[in-house]
Amino acid sequence: MTARTTAILGKGGVGKTFFASHLTMAFSYLGVKTLVVGCDQKQDTLRALSAETRPPLMDWLDSTDYDYASIAPEQVTVPIGPYADAMELGASPLLVGHYAAVLDEAFHYFSSHNLLDRYEQVIFDVTDERWDSVLAPLFRRVESVVGVTAETPESLFVLNRLLRAAQIGGYELEYPLVLVGVVNNASRDPLAFERYVERTQCFPLMTVPDLPELAGLKAFHRTLFELKSLPQHLEQVLDGFVKIADMLRGEPLNIFPVSSLDDEEVWKLAPAVNLPS
Ligand SMILES: Nc1ncnc2c1ncn2[C@@H]1O[C@H](COP(=O)(O)OP(=O)(O)OP(=O)(O)O)[C@@H](O)[C@H]1O
Ligand SMILES: [Mg+2]
Numbered sequence: 001m002t003a004r005t006t007a008i009l010g011k012g013g014v015g016k017t018f019f020a021s022h023l024t025m026a027f028s029y030l031g032v033k034t035l036v037v038g039c040d041q042k043q044d045t046l047r048a049l050s051a052e053t054r055p056p057l058m059d060w061l062d063s064t065d066y067d068y069a070s071i072a073p074e075q076v077t078v079p080i081g082p083y084a085d086a087m088e089l090g091a092s093p094l095l096v097g098h099y100a101a102v103l104d105e106a107f108h109y110f111s112s113h114n115l116l117d118r119y120e121q122v123i124f125d126v127t128d129e130r131w132d133s134v135l136a137p138l139f140r141r142v143e144s145v146v147g148v149t150a151e152t153p154e155s156l157f158v159l160n161r162l163l164r165a166a167q168i169g170g171y172e173l174e175y176p177l178v179l180v181g182v183v184n185n186a187s188r189d190p191l192a193f194e195r196y197v198e199r200t201q202c203f204p205l206m207t208v209p210d211l212p213e214l215a216g217l218k219a220f221h222r223t224l225f226e227l228k229s230l231p232q233h234l235e236q237v238l239d240g241f242v243k244i245a246d247m248l249r250g251e252p253l254n255i256f257p258v259s260s261l262d263d264e265e266v267w268k269l270a271p272a273v274n275l276p277s
Helices: 016-029 045-049 057-063 099-112 132-139 153-171 191-200 232-249 263-267
Strands: 004-009 034-039 084-088 121-126 144-149 178-187 204-209
Touching (some): 004 016, 016 034, 016 045, 016 121, 016 232, 034 045, 034 099, 057 099, 099 132, 121 132, 132 153, 144 153, 153 178, 153 263, 178 191, 191 204
Parallel strands (some): 004 121, 004 144, 034 084, 034 121, 144 178, 178 204
């Protein structure tokens, strides 16, 4: 098997890790062998799914003097049940702005162990890096992206930049990088989101309301999938994730491309917001 690969993009704090961890559990629920890769220096992906810890890949590489072969996948991944594993990439020793190097190291490591062949699905929970070049190593290698956003102009602005960067990255590929769709998370007033979707022709995958029950899950290393007898509104959220996982497993998707907006236009989507100077 060779994994299908999907990157989860969005501004800091919009719910990428919430989405990535739930999607991981949705695949697992469907019996799809899944690896979720935390691509964020603060390492919140593994923590959202398990109380168990592992040093991140970059720490292993540093301590072995970049001896890729000596680092067994079991040393960097934590099993999250029979069908899912999670791992963290960690931080670049060169600090800010060098996350591209971390991504390159990660893919080098994956290929040195044929790691992508061990899974059917790999999900990348991606750091908030809105500058085109930083995520280029990722965009050259993943098949699809899902955007997560709130309705705030800031989160739509960052999403728009990230989708543009993904599209530019995708131009270098022989096959097009597929934008599967966008998720409106912690939704209160969907107006700006709806306008964004309309203007860009993005596919709206799912809207998750702002629910206090969801805010606490991460601290307990839990997703809705581990909770028993959910109330109906949470059952609906869970079903939404299973549907998206199912869709990602289906025939190659053709929902592409978006017409990304100019920066200034995004700010105009939300009422009463001034342009940044
Ligand atoms: N729909 C929601 N309703 C209420 N709270 C939510 C919802 N989605 C996420 N949260 C909470 O909001 C916080 C931020 O979510 P999360 O950590 O998933 O975002 P993130 O995009 O991964 O952030 P970061 O960029 O900092 O990694 C978390 O405490 C999470 O539990
Ligand atoms: Mg996160």
